[in-house]
Amino acid sequence: MIDFAQNIIDVALTLGSFIVIISIVVFVHEMGHYLVGRWCGIHAEVFSLGFGKIIWSRTDKRGMRWQLAAVPLGGYVRFLGDADAASATQDKAATLGPDAARSFPAASTWRRALTIAAGPAANMVLAVAIYTGVIMVQGVAVDEPRVGEVLAMPYETGLQVDDVFTSVEGTPVSSFAEVFDVVSDQELTGMINVTVLRDGRARELEIPPLVPAMVAFVHPESPAKEAGLEPGDVVLAVNGTPVNSFTAMKDLIVASGSTPITLNIWRNGADVTTTLTARPVEQLRADGTVTNDVVIGISMVGSYFDVASRTPGIFEALGIGATTVKNQISFTITAIRAIIRGALSPKNLSGPVGIAQATGDVARQGLPSLIQWTAALSAGIGFVNLLPIPILDGGHLVLLAVEAVRRRKPSERAQQIVMSIGLFFVLFMFIFVTYNDIMRLL
Structure with missing residues (x-):
């Protein structure tokens, strides 16, 4: 009975945390579309968080309906002139009506491009903002190799808070990068002889390997x-x-x-x-x-002690946050290239089931981990939406680029064919990654 109750709690935590996190990421994405579209003079008719049966809705004074739907796995903004949530087809009646000038199809190419790009951009901004906030709270390492908090270990480490490394195995050091470089270069695997400054006095210590089996x-x-x-x-x-x-x-x-x-x-x-x-x-x-x-x-863990830290300025933290997102996207691109050339199996791809399970596991690590996971998911979803696949934002941007070069819109028939191909590909990938997730669970 206890195990059954625990399983119920685990499932509730996994589903609950996943729904909350994915809803936040989707809301920010769609809000990016909506706000920039509104700034560009394009009227939005529906802002939906979720798909399927509507469980709550309200129409504001601008005539836009805000709604919550039963399936919390996405969302959309439907602009005037769109016949569907993905902007794959047009509502011709709206493009000929009295508000035609405010419709999405009637907007200039650059206004439509800005509106489409705003969704992924909002996800990137959210990721950078979260990472920046985390960095401001956690701080960044000070320049000198000063020890911060010493973690609880099953053995004595010999180190204390505010100890400053001055040498490792007789080699002078002035930063933690140099400390770890000496350990790596000399392939030190046993106890390490170090000199630290403690209360203004040099002390010789013998400490365990810096990276414990923790x-x-x-x-x-x-x-x-x-x-x-x-x-x-x-x-x-x-x-x-x-x-x-x-x-x-x-x-x-x-x-x-x-x-x-x-x-x-x-x-x-x-x-x-x-x-x-x-x-x-x-x-x-x-x-x-x-x-x-x-x-x-x-x-x-990096070591059995934390590095002494300082609070960075906002611009320094922003730079670190942006670099973190950039590195995440670069690694994702590297993974895609590896899959395309056959070096990495596509079985490593995860879908909603795998992401939900990972979200639950991260939630059990605590709120700080869950906040950073939200940033990672936001950056990932923003990047995926920029891929040049029809039906996704990136595919729409490619079509707009073609339109800008040709100085005329692709025919409706051509757009339908391209969107159908994109929809088939997205559905195929959804089934494939879900199959991967299920097979990993079995």
Whole structure:
């Protein structure tokens, strides 16, 4: 009975968090279309959050109907002159009526282009704004290698808050980048000799490897998730062999291949033992290469201490936020290229089911993680909508570009054919990624 109740709670958390997050992202996207369209003099008739049966609606003084629909997996703004939610066909009666000048088809090419591009742009702005806010709250690392909070560990680290690294294994350092570079260059895997400034005095310390075998994030649909690993867990031993770093743990896991392994874990002061089997997973690198690594599905923490931080200025935070979105989009493009050239399997693509499950898992990590996940989803949805696929915003922009070059609109028949192809492709991809999600759950 307890397990059943917990399952119900887990499903409710997953669905609830997914609906809330996706509704926020879709609302911002459609609001971008609506506000810029209104600024361009184009009248909007319907603003819908969701599809299907209408469960609430209200018409404002401008004559636009705001509505909530039963299926919370998207939304749309229908402008005057649109015969459908995707602007794939035109309502000829509206383009000939008394308000024809305010219809979408009657607007100039650049006004229609701005209105269409505003949706994805709004998603990007939301992502940058969220990342900027997170950076303002969390701060950025100070220039010197000063230790911030020291995480609770099952062993003594020797470090204290405000310790400043001055040397690692006799090599002078002036930043944390140099600290980690020395550790990497010298391939230090055991205890590390360092010098720190503490209360104005130099102290010689022997500290553990900087990157512990500590779990930062448990990936959905992974062996670690199935085995019950949690963020904050510290792996003490793999198959009875003690480990003192993430690298040591990873080496033993990779060596295990597809045979079951036993992990001894320290969790909030308690000892936990679990068994799991690692499995090969395609891993996409930033340079576009793909490796087939044996993994259990966890991400590591940067170190067992936080870097001392400062509050950045708004423009610095904005720059970091924009760079974060840029890097996310660049990685997505790299993934698409890898799939196209056959280096990465399309089975790695996820659809609504996979995204919902991931959202639930992130929600269990806490509100800060969920807020950043919202930014990632917003940037991702904005980018996908810019792909040059008919029916999506990017496809509409391509048609408008063709119109601008030819100085006349494509024929209605040509537009219908192109939109039908785009609709077929989108439906095919939806079925494909949903199939991927279901197969991963089985």
